[in-house]
Amino acid sequence: MPLRETEAIVLRTYRLGEADKIASLFTRQLGRLRAVARGALRPKSRYGGTLEPLSYVRLWIFERENRDLLHLNSVELLESFFDMQKDYRVQLAAQYLAEVGERLLPEREMNERVFRLLLAVLRALKHSNEVNRPLLYFDYWMVRLGGFLPDFDACADCGRALGEEGGYYASGYEGLFCRDSKPPGAAKIAAATLAMVQTACRLPLEKWFQETPPAGTREARLFLEEIIENHTEKKLISRKMMEEEV
Template identity: 40%
Template sequence: MGARVVFTIALRVRALRTVGSSLSGAASARRLLMPARETEAIILKTFPLGEADRLVSFLGRSSGRVRGVAAGARRLNNRYGSTLEVLSHVQIWYVEKETRELVRIQQAELLESFHQAQSNYSLSTGLAVISEISELILPEHEVSEAMFRLILLATREVERSGDWALPLSYFVFWTVRLGGWLPRFDRCVACDRPFGAKAAFYDAHQSGLFCEKCRRGGIKPLHVEARNLAERFTGERLDRIEYEKSMQPSVKQLREAGLVWIENHLERRLATRELLETA
């Protein structure tokens, strides 16, 4: 083989290596310069990860539910501070890679804290139910403006009122309604008779409300007052409903029915539900 041919081959090999190196360098630069996404968010749940990090699940207003790693968040003097407390309202920045399931959380800025409610056992129990339901029913990366506003409204009202009963009942009712699992409140699902002022009945293992003639043993009542409260929830904002002592039975009945329908949809028990009895 002539020297000129060998030299030409060597040049081509060197050129290919240079191009390959340039492409590799460009890819590395793109990774380094990958822009962070930014969204208003509500922290739904956090878990310890390794010795120093936290796994964070948050509902982004523009991104839906996302899971990510907050590196160093468990260290004493970490840059996140109290921004990763459950149900905190934050502005969050994160980097997402197609090949990775978890995003990398870069920064979080606190917009609204609910420290007073979180530091009270009774109130924090109500918030824990809101957090668990939201975490379980919301699909990843599916934007839900209605659920975002509902979670924020209910959490704010727990903090403002110092009581979780009405806000949680409202949250549960609207979660069921937004999910499309709310039965008809005016007629029996079995015989189509109107309930009128009589009690309706619901069962943990069957969908719909039943009249007294069609109900089976062991199912629970939903009295007309609770159904009227549901109608109020449909037409009024939570922060405009004044909670009166006479409403307590209806608030509890409607909440319990809603929790049953949510559990039916999830096909599992809510871990936080039993805590309400001691809150």
């Protein structure tokens, strides 16, 4: 592969040996991938602060023949989302976005809609004091674009319309359930909350942010996180951390 230029969002970085880093990246043109940043841990590294978590960057990348890993040639910062993470809730939210991105996005598969979604959600986190609304929007669209958004109107077990009572959901179970079919330990989500999600998340995020935050964003977010965690079949570390803080 010759030198390729692409935009990317840095999901996270890992230490590699004494001086190098591996960057987990969601690139706009090449999808999710990992690349080595040689010398990134050295004090005067040419990467400077570009590889901070969730940085929006432009980068040049190449692949050596017969090697698995990609290599970063250079990185240019387009937009930083680092300072906003001084707020601990925002930091946890950012970690959640990175973790869900790593779990749900297939490797080397370009996805322009998810790229734009992630960028819009990061900007919403940066420019508002809200955490729940950006996260809810992210969750809804990750689930919907991933093709595993449950039916909001009917019980996944018996098919009965959920109607005004709303639905129940539980860890390890796909979908929403009626009162009679609900699994043990199920949590309830109100019909009004389900309706709010469907109306609000269909708006462009910038447009939704011109409105006052509706009630139920946290409740809806917790429900969609459960759907995502069920789908990844593995507990999300950041979700556990957000539980009490966000």
